[in-house]
Amino acid sequence: MTPTTPPVRLRLDLAYDGTDFSGWASQPGLRTVQGELEASLGTLLRTDEARLTVGGRTDAGVHARGQVAHLEVTPAELAKWSGARGAGADAAAEPDENAARTRARRLNGILQRRASDIAIHSVREVPAAFDARFSAVRRRYEYRLRDAAARRDPLTARFTADVPRALDLDRMQRAADELLGLNDFTTFCKARDGATAIRDLLRFEWRRTEDGAFAARIEADAFCHSMVRAIVGAVVSVGSGRIDMQELRDLRDARARTSRFPVMPARGLSLEEISYPADDALAARAELTRARRRSEDLG
Template sequence: MDKIRYKMKLAYDGTNFSGFQVQPNKRTVQGEIEKALSKMSKEEFIRIKGAGRTDAGVHARGQIIHFDYPRYIPEDGMLRALNALGPEDIVFLESDIVDHTFHSQYLAKGKMYHYRVDNHSLKDPFTRFYAHHHPFDIDLKRTQKALAFLEGTHDFTSFASAHSDKEDKTRTIYEASVAIDEKTEEWIFTFRGNGFLYNMIRIIMGTILQVADGRRPVEDIKKILEAKDRTTAGPTVEAKGLCMMEVYYDEDAFK
């Protein structure tokens, strides 16, 4: 009998993970899911593929994975089983049986991320694992003007880690925006695009915050993009503020 391909949507708290991708002697999201699947399949190893490899400390509310299971289990049964066998910091939200041509990574057309900033003078103990603390005055209009420079198709070499393995660093950002959460007063930055380079959003945020609090002029963002030089941009901010919110498989859905 042919194996059944499952597509699943999941959320996880990245605080206690060394990232998504499996690593020797480290706790990872992929490793925990594969461990749960091995229990279900009576120790048969099942490899999962994710839409994106989030770093240590990065969270997700809309990660997508796929895997091939050796026998048929109803979609809701697979959902219940993995939620029962997996750890508490991973929750499976949706389960679908899909065609074998589906691939969570290669067919993804775009992604949306949030980056949360705690702008209180004192760190909030209840958001300390999920928001970057920036206790300096930041200006909304300056921030919005700086973000506008990022929208469109650009070479993002200046905002990519030196360890990025991608030769082509041209990406399209369809939305770079910010809103303030009325309940927590956190600044929530949204980035929606066709792809993101290694550490790209965290470097962007390190630079945007320098503009927001007046340490850099707004026009620096345009100059940094044109420079194509990582040393011209700001620091790489903490991973904990970053969350993968959604993966898009329909190009029209996110443009």
């Protein structure tokens, strides 16, 4: 790649069933989402240099319906991927929406043969300032569970956690409300050394689903490791009567890891959406996020 042929940045929107993956990130000897995707991209583009940056680094067993990643390709690779005739063809001549679907279809064709539990929705060109991780302004997850009073459903068992106690939905919602806002979530996080666990929890809403499960919608600017499953575990403990509302407040304010509530199983969790600002605000958002991470690392 020469200075006169800058790379093209592509955004991938994708989904996966996380059951049989050891998380997103590549790990030697383990099956991961990143590993399968980069291998498939290598087959498609005939390269061993395809590298993805992800918006939400999901743990082992966690699912995604709204994951986002980006990578850079050469104009020649873009033309090849888009089905243009020859590396010098104008790959941008086709309307971007159609080209995005074409690229997704070609990558899905390879994934069907080696990783059918991953689905690519779209592959579209984005500004060079777009960063799947650092440009994000918020992330939305859903957590599904069934309590002891619910009817078992083997068809959704891979995506729904079981709680062997009866739960009170109203109590869980009141408990969820106690955690909203800008807080230090150290009690609910496995924070890195020197990093802050301060996060802005924007929404935490429970509902009963049509199939009799409980589902929580959880949104924040960002999440630290295990935070979603831990806050769900705390709220479930209130809903079952294991802890009361005052103890939840005390635990939250203590800012210390505890065994008073469980970290919920990975299979109930799904990354549903990652939101980004308008194109003209992408660079500023990414720099703000990077500056915050640098200050945490310097701690």
